[in-house]
Amino acid sequence: MSTLQQHIEEKHFSHRMNGLRAAVLGANDGIISVVSLLIGVMASGADKHTLMLVGLGALIAGALSMAAGEYVSVKSQADTEQADLAIERAALEEKWDEEVQELAEIYQARGVSKDTALAVARELMAHDALRAHAINELGLTDTHSPRPWQAAAFSAAAFMAGGIVPVLLALGLPNELLWVLAASSLVLLFALGALASWAGGARLMPGGMRVMVWGAFAMLATYLIGRAFGVEGGV
Ligand SMILES: [Zn+2]
Numbered sequence: 757m758s759t760l761q762q763h764i765e766e767k768h769f770s771h772r773m774n775g776l777r778a779a780v781l782g783a784n785d786g787i788i789s790v791v792s793l794l795i796g797v798m799a800s801g802a803d804k805h806t807l808m809l810v811g812l813g814a815l816i817a818g819a820l821s822m823a824a825g826e827y828v829s830v831k832s833q834a835d836t837e838q839a840d841l842a843i844e845r846a847a848l849e850e851k852w853d854e855e856v857q858e859l860a861e862i863y864q865a866r867g868v869s870k871d872t873a874l875a876v877a878r879e880l881m882a883h884d885a886l887r888a889h890a891i892n893e894l895g896l897t898d899t900h901s902p903r904p905w906q907a908a909a910f911s912a913a914a915f916m917a918g919g920i921v922p923v924l925l926a927l928g929l930p931n932e933l934l935w936v937l938a939a940s941s942l943v944l945l946f947a948l949g950a951l952a953s954w955a956g957g958a959r960l961m962p963g964g965m966r967v968m969v970w971g972a973f974a975m976l977a978t979y980l981i982g983r984a985f986g987v988e989g990g991v
Contacts, residue, residue: 777955780948782822782914784967787948790814791922791941792974794802795864798934801984804927813971818919827908836904837894848881854859855889856881918948938975945971 793814801856848855856877863873880888890896925937934978946964955961 762913763917773955773957774922777952778910780915780952780955782911782920784945784952784971785822786815786818786915786918786920787922787941787945788967788971788974789818789925790919791937791971792978794926795938795975796978796982797933798926798931798937799935800986801931802987807926808923811926813899815919815923818916822915823912825907826911827904830902830907831904834904837896840896840898841886845886848889852881852885855885859888859892862970865872879970932959934979938972938979941975942968942971 790811794807795809797810802810816945856874859877859881860870860873864870865875868876877888906911922937922941929937946968949966949967950960952967953960956963
Protein backbone atom coordinates (compact mmCIF):
# COMPACT_ATOMS: atom_id res chain seq x y z
CA MET A 757 0.00 0.00 0.00
CA SER A 758 1.39 3.42 -0.94
CA THR A 759 1.91 6.06 1.73
CA LEU A 760 -0.70 8.30 0.15
CA GLN A 761 -3.28 5.51 0.13
CA GLN A 762 -2.45 4.72 3.73
CA HIS A 763 -2.84 8.36 4.66
CA ILE A 764 -6.26 8.58 3.07
CA GLU A 765 -7.46 5.44 4.81
CA GLU A 766 -6.22 6.60 8.19
CA LYS A 767 -8.02 9.88 7.75
CA HIS A 768 -11.18 8.05 6.87
CA PHE A 769 -10.79 5.84 9.94
CA SER A 770 -10.26 8.81 12.26
CA HIS A 771 -13.25 10.62 10.73
CA ARG A 772 -15.52 7.66 11.45
CA MET A 773 -14.12 7.38 14.98
CA ASN A 774 -14.84 11.06 15.63
CA GLY A 775 -18.54 10.35 15.23
CA LEU A 776 -18.39 7.49 17.72
CA ARG A 777 -16.36 9.62 20.11
CA ALA A 778 -18.88 12.50 19.93
CA ALA A 779 -21.77 10.10 20.54
CA VAL A 780 -20.05 8.57 23.58
CA LEU A 781 -19.14 11.96 25.04
CA GLY A 782 -22.74 13.12 24.60
CA ALA A 783 -24.00 10.00 26.35
CA ASN A 784 -21.53 10.62 29.19
CA ASP A 785 -22.94 14.13 29.60
CA GLY A 786 -26.42 12.65 29.79
CA ILE A 787 -25.46 10.10 32.42
CA ILE A 788 -23.53 12.51 34.64
CA SER A 789 -26.06 15.32 34.70
CA VAL A 790 -29.14 13.12 35.02
CA VAL A 791 -27.73 10.65 37.55
CA SER A 792 -26.31 13.33 39.80
CA LEU A 793 -29.64 15.16 39.83
CA LEU A 794 -31.48 11.92 40.62
CA ILE A 795 -29.05 10.96 43.40
CA GLY A 796 -29.64 14.32 45.05
CA VAL A 797 -33.41 13.96 44.81
CA MET A 798 -33.31 10.36 46.09
CA ALA A 799 -31.08 11.38 49.01
CA SER A 800 -33.63 14.03 49.94
CA GLY A 801 -36.23 11.32 50.47
CA ALA A 802 -38.50 12.33 47.57
CA ASP A 803 -41.16 9.89 46.35
CA LYS A 804 -41.18 8.03 43.02
CA HIS A 805 -43.54 10.53 41.41
CA THR A 806 -41.18 13.43 42.12
CA LEU A 807 -38.28 11.30 40.99
CA MET A 808 -39.97 10.59 37.67
CA LEU A 809 -40.73 14.29 37.11
CA VAL A 810 -37.15 15.27 37.91
CA GLY A 811 -35.73 12.49 35.73
CA LEU A 812 -37.86 13.33 32.69
CA GLY A 813 -37.30 17.06 33.19
CA ALA A 814 -33.54 16.55 33.38
CA LEU A 815 -33.60 14.41 30.23
CA ILE A 816 -35.61 16.90 28.17
CA ALA A 817 -33.87 20.03 29.48
CA GLY A 818 -30.43 18.51 29.04
CA ALA A 819 -31.12 17.20 25.53
CA LEU A 820 -32.54 20.55 24.40
CA SER A 821 -29.66 22.44 25.95
CA MET A 822 -27.18 20.19 24.13
CA ALA A 823 -29.11 20.63 20.88
CA ALA A 824 -29.24 24.41 21.25
CA GLY A 825 -25.53 24.64 22.01
CA GLU A 826 -24.61 22.40 19.10
CA TYR A 827 -26.96 24.18 16.70
CA VAL A 828 -25.57 27.62 17.54
CA SER A 829 -21.98 26.43 17.30
CA VAL A 830 -22.36 24.57 13.99
CA LYS A 831 -24.59 27.27 12.51
CA SER A 832 -22.15 30.07 13.25
CA GLN A 833 -19.33 27.96 11.83
CA ALA A 834 -21.41 27.38 8.68
CA ASP A 835 -22.24 31.09 8.42
CA THR A 836 -18.57 31.99 8.59
CA GLU A 837 -17.72 29.44 5.92
CA GLN A 838 -20.54 30.63 3.67
CA ALA A 839 -19.41 34.25 4.04
CA ASP A 840 -15.84 33.26 3.15
CA LEU A 841 -17.06 31.31 0.13
CA ALA A 842 -19.18 34.27 -1.03
CA ILE A 843 -16.12 36.54 -0.92
CA GLU A 844 -14.15 33.94 -2.83
CA ARG A 845 -16.90 33.48 -5.43
CA ALA A 846 -17.04 37.25 -6.04
CA ALA A 847 -13.26 37.46 -6.32
CA LEU A 848 -13.27 34.66 -8.91
CA GLU A 849 -15.82 36.54 -10.99
CA GLU A 850 -14.09 39.90 -10.77
CA LYS A 851 -10.38 39.14 -10.91
CA TRP A 852 -9.76 35.69 -12.32
CA ASP A 853 -6.10 36.31 -13.23
CA GLU A 854 -5.19 37.54 -9.76
CA GLU A 855 -6.89 34.49 -8.30
CA VAL A 856 -4.87 32.19 -10.57
CA GLN A 857 -1.76 33.98 -9.35
CA GLU A 858 -2.88 33.68 -5.74
CA LEU A 859 -3.44 29.92 -5.98
CA ALA A 860 -0.13 29.46 -7.78
CA GLU A 861 1.65 31.31 -4.97
CA ILE A 862 0.08 29.00 -2.40
CA TYR A 863 1.57 26.04 -4.28
CA GLN A 864 4.92 27.81 -4.64
CA ALA A 865 4.98 28.38 -0.88
CA ARG A 866 4.56 24.62 -0.47
CA GLY A 867 7.65 23.99 -2.57
CA VAL A 868 6.26 23.68 -6.10
CA SER A 869 8.30 25.49 -8.81
CA LYS A 870 6.79 28.62 -10.33
CA ASP A 871 5.85 27.21 -13.74
CA THR A 872 4.41 24.01 -12.32
CA ALA A 873 2.49 25.99 -9.68
CA LEU A 874 0.92 28.14 -12.39
CA ALA A 875 0.01 25.07 -14.43
CA VAL A 876 -1.51 23.38 -11.37
CA ALA A 877 -3.48 26.51 -10.49
CA ARG A 878 -4.86 26.85 -14.03
CA GLU A 879 -5.86 23.20 -14.27
CA LEU A 880 -7.46 23.10 -10.84
CA MET A 881 -9.40 26.28 -11.52
CA ALA A 882 -10.55 25.06 -14.93
CA HIS A 883 -11.94 22.02 -13.15
CA ASP A 884 -13.60 23.69 -10.13
CA ALA A 885 -12.23 27.11 -9.24
CA LEU A 886 -14.26 27.69 -6.07
CA ARG A 887 -13.41 24.29 -4.67
CA ALA A 888 -9.71 24.77 -5.43
CA HIS A 889 -9.70 28.04 -3.50
CA ALA A 890 -11.89 26.71 -0.70
CA ILE A 891 -9.50 23.84 -0.05
CA ASN A 892 -6.17 25.59 -0.54
CA GLU A 893 -6.89 29.10 0.61
CA LEU A 894 -9.69 28.79 3.18
CA GLY A 895 -8.69 25.34 4.42
CA LEU A 896 -12.18 23.95 3.92
CA THR A 897 -12.24 20.30 2.92
CA ASP A 898 -15.66 20.61 1.39
CA THR A 899 -17.77 23.37 -0.11
CA HIS A 900 -20.86 21.81 1.44
CA SER A 901 -21.76 23.43 4.75
CA PRO A 902 -22.00 21.42 7.95
CA ARG A 903 -25.63 20.74 8.88
CA PRO A 904 -26.66 22.44 12.15
CA TRP A 905 -30.01 20.65 12.55
CA GLN A 906 -28.40 17.28 12.05
CA ALA A 907 -25.68 18.09 14.59
CA ALA A 908 -28.30 19.33 17.07
CA ALA A 909 -30.41 16.18 16.71
CA PHE A 910 -27.32 13.99 17.06
CA SER A 911 -26.27 15.71 20.31
CA ALA A 912 -29.75 15.54 21.80
CA ALA A 913 -30.07 11.86 20.92
CA ALA A 914 -26.68 11.02 22.44
CA PHE A 915 -27.55 12.87 25.65
CA MET A 916 -30.91 11.10 25.92
CA ALA A 917 -29.44 7.67 25.20
CA GLY A 918 -27.08 8.14 28.16
CA GLY A 919 -29.52 9.92 30.47
CA ILE A 920 -32.38 7.43 30.08
CA VAL A 921 -30.33 4.70 31.82
CA PRO A 922 -30.19 6.35 35.28
CA VAL A 923 -33.84 7.44 34.97
CA LEU A 924 -34.96 3.83 34.46
CA LEU A 925 -32.67 2.59 37.24
CA ALA A 926 -33.88 5.27 39.67
CA LEU A 927 -37.52 4.43 39.02
CA GLY A 928 -36.88 0.72 39.58
CA LEU A 929 -34.85 1.06 42.78
CA PRO A 930 -35.99 1.95 46.30
CA ASN A 931 -34.37 5.21 47.53
CA GLU A 932 -32.28 3.29 50.07
CA LEU A 933 -30.52 1.57 47.18
CA LEU A 934 -29.31 4.78 45.56
CA TRP A 935 -25.76 3.46 45.89
CA VAL A 936 -26.67 0.78 43.32
CA LEU A 937 -27.68 3.58 40.95
CA ALA A 938 -24.43 5.41 41.69
CA ALA A 939 -22.26 2.31 41.30
CA SER A 940 -23.83 1.13 38.06
CA SER A 941 -23.62 4.64 36.59
CA LEU A 942 -19.93 4.82 37.51
CA VAL A 943 -19.27 1.47 35.82
CA LEU A 944 -21.11 2.66 32.72
CA LEU A 945 -19.20 5.97 32.74
CA PHE A 946 -15.91 4.11 33.00
CA ALA A 947 -16.81 1.84 30.08
CA LEU A 948 -17.95 4.74 27.89
CA GLY A 949 -14.94 6.88 28.84
CA ALA A 950 -12.64 4.01 27.86
CA LEU A 951 -14.58 3.57 24.60
CA ALA A 952 -14.20 7.29 23.77
CA SER A 953 -10.47 7.05 24.42
CA TRP A 954 -10.22 3.99 22.21
CA ALA A 955 -12.06 5.83 19.43
CA GLY A 956 -9.69 8.77 19.85
CA GLY A 957 -6.66 6.48 19.74
CA ALA A 958 -5.73 7.15 23.39
CA ARG A 959 -5.13 4.73 26.27
CA LEU A 960 -8.26 3.21 27.80
CA MET A 961 -7.62 3.37 31.56
CA PRO A 962 -6.99 7.12 31.96
CA GLY A 963 -9.96 7.92 29.71
CA GLY A 964 -12.26 5.70 31.72
CA MET A 965 -10.96 6.89 35.09
CA ARG A 966 -11.25 10.56 34.16
CA VAL A 967 -14.95 10.49 33.35
CA MET A 968 -15.66 8.18 36.30
CA VAL A 969 -13.97 10.55 38.77
CA TRP A 970 -15.92 13.54 37.43
CA GLY A 971 -19.13 11.52 37.65
CA ALA A 972 -18.38 10.49 41.24
CA PHE A 973 -17.65 14.10 42.14
CA ALA A 974 -20.95 15.33 40.64
CA MET A 975 -22.94 12.59 42.42
CA LEU A 976 -21.27 13.26 45.76
CA ALA A 977 -22.00 16.98 45.49
CA THR A 978 -25.72 16.50 44.75
CA TYR A 979 -25.98 13.70 47.33
CA LEU A 980 -24.74 16.09 50.03
CA ILE A 981 -27.17 18.77 48.87
CA GLY A 982 -30.04 16.26 48.97
CA ARG A 983 -29.04 15.21 52.49
CA ALA A 984 -28.74 18.80 53.66
CA PHE A 985 -32.07 20.01 52.32
CA GLY A 986 -34.06 16.78 52.29
CA VAL A 987 -37.23 15.90 54.14
CA GLU A 988 -37.42 13.70 57.24
CA GLY A 989 -36.61 10.10 56.25
CA GLY A 990 -34.14 10.93 53.48
CA VAL A 991 -31.24 8.53 52.92
ZN1 LIG B 1 -8.86 33.03 -3.79
